Amino acid sequence: MIIFGTRGVTTTPQKGEFHCPTCETTRNYGLKRVRRFFTLYFIPLIPLDKLGEYVECISCKDAYKPSVLDHDPAANRERFEAEYQTTIKKVMMHMLLADGVVEDSEIEMAQQVFQKVSGREIAQSALREEIYLIRESQEPLAESLSAVRGYLNEEGKEMVIKAALYVALADGEFQEEEQRMLAEIGAGLGMTHAHVQGVISSAA
Amino acid sequence: MPLDRLVIVIAVLLNAALLSLPMLVFPFDVRFLQKPATVGFYLMVSVFVAVEIIASTKAHQSQEQALCHAWLPYVTGMALLVFFWIDLLGYRQINVEWAWWHLIGAPVLLAGIGLRVLAIQTLNKHFVSHIALRHDHRLIQHGLYRWLRHPSELGLILVCAGILLWQSVPEALCFMLLVILPLSIFRIYREDAVLAERFPVQFEDYRQRTAALLPGLF
The missing domain is CATH 1.10.3680.10 (TerB-like)
Structure with a gap:
């Protein structure tokens, strides 16, 4: 187990409704952002680079690119x-x-x-x-x-x-x-x- | 200064600041910070942090989803920090005697660091923080793992033991026996269970001939 180092921390800076391509209807979503943090004792201390973003449907848990939010x-x-x-x-x-x-x-x-x-x-x-x-x-x-x-x-x-x-x-x-x-x-x-x-x- | 060295320097300084947090709450004599034992404590923990960071950045780490007990690494990390706090706070009385045998703590700590570095190097991408298996996971039985199933856990225990020997704080000893050791043993049992499930025959054979922490004892 690595106690000191870096790890990705996922936050949900945005929530809302969107058209889920899998469910084919309007669903709640969470915009997940993964950012690398420098950690000591597993405590994320220093934010580093952003590793990526994705949109997760709260219902079916499928993940999509953020551009899915523009699809109306x-x-x-x-x-x-x-x-x-x-x-x-x-x-x-x-x-x-x-x-x-x-x-x-x-x-x-x-x-x-x-x-x-x-x-x-x-x-x-x-x-x-x-x-x-x-x-x-x-x-x-x-x-x-x-x-x-x-x-x-x-x-x-x-x-x-x-x-x-x-x-x-x-x-x-x-x-x-x-x-x-x-x-x-x-x-x-x-x-x-x-x-x-x-x-x-x-x-x- | 190259970026990776800068990161290590920042990490060591941050670590020193974290370790010193309780000093903001509990009163202490400033002369305590000048004692060789205290300086040695900060130095040893800094070495531990720096070496661990270097080893972790050289290994091809991957973020694996925990199979179970996702809380375990976070609790262990906090427990280690609390252990250091207890040890430092317990030693802040200026009149505590520091005997020659406390020096044994340094090689014990270094042995612990060495074990962890070797374990990280041997397992490489298989060294994960959570109890997890990669999709292409292999049962590693070479190098250090030929003699011990959990050398990194032993290394962590030795690091704590080294700090304890260096400053001999009874409260820290209690914390180690009641929290750190049980967490390590729990992790060993859970990791063994997960590996036994993935490699039933191979792991059983490995478990029969290889001790978890102490050859002949456990």
Whole structure:
């Protein structure tokens, strides 16, 4: 038994609630900090370097990196929902601009689809403003698609394709530019050509 | 000054301060601090602390979870400090005679330190503060452990005996017999039980041919 030397001393400087990945619900946690202390007679006297930190779930006793405290599933869900709705809107606006002609029927369809997906109303004037901004900035769609691609499931991706398709078909025609745009959207979402075609066939 | 030597110097000074804490509470004659016996006491304990720190930093120590009696190292550490306090306080009367045979305390203490250093070096990463086993624990039976199962405990007892012989404080002797020795014996029994469980055949054979502390007696 070593009576003089150094040993790690664990303290709990912070407690609270967090989303435990193992329990998959909100639990109490303790932020454990291990610091090396110089000891005499096993009495920790001089604090030395910090050896590390970890978060321990009080319920399941699993340990995680402190970054788990930044994970807020509710906030993440909200952020994702907002990004998803924004992407659908952008996809529809790009589809509107694909054939170079912006028709009222297309804007009306975009309004309906967006309201159905988001559950909130949007004025046509807002959509027109969006179209104007996209046209001016020539912002590439690929960027928005890559942002959501990683965490959209198949159903989500199909919804994006369908939203763009409904807008494309709103004027009664499915033009070549619109077909190309749809293929581009599918590719941006990581969908195969066959999958995109399948969605088009089932929705049309 | 290299950092490790600085740590040792700070440790020795801190230890001296810790040992002197009771002087803040109990009255004493300042001349007591100038007595050769008192100076020798501080010196011997400082050597013990410094050597133990050097040995522990050279060994590849690991923090193992206690299998049982997690309180044991902490209580033993405090008991050792209290022992030193009792010894120092018991000797603070200025008119206590210091005889030549008290000098025997020094080699006894050094023998105790030597045993502990050798034990730490032999066990290396297996020398743990708690009663614990590493996942790759081995039953060490070479070197010092060929003759004694618990040389470090014997070393600790000799360190205390050395201090006792140096200053011969009856209260400290009582404390050693009532607290330090029982704690050491308790630790020996518990460590033996844990090792017997992990290495049933090997340890039984080892226990039959090797004494715990005193060959032929215990």
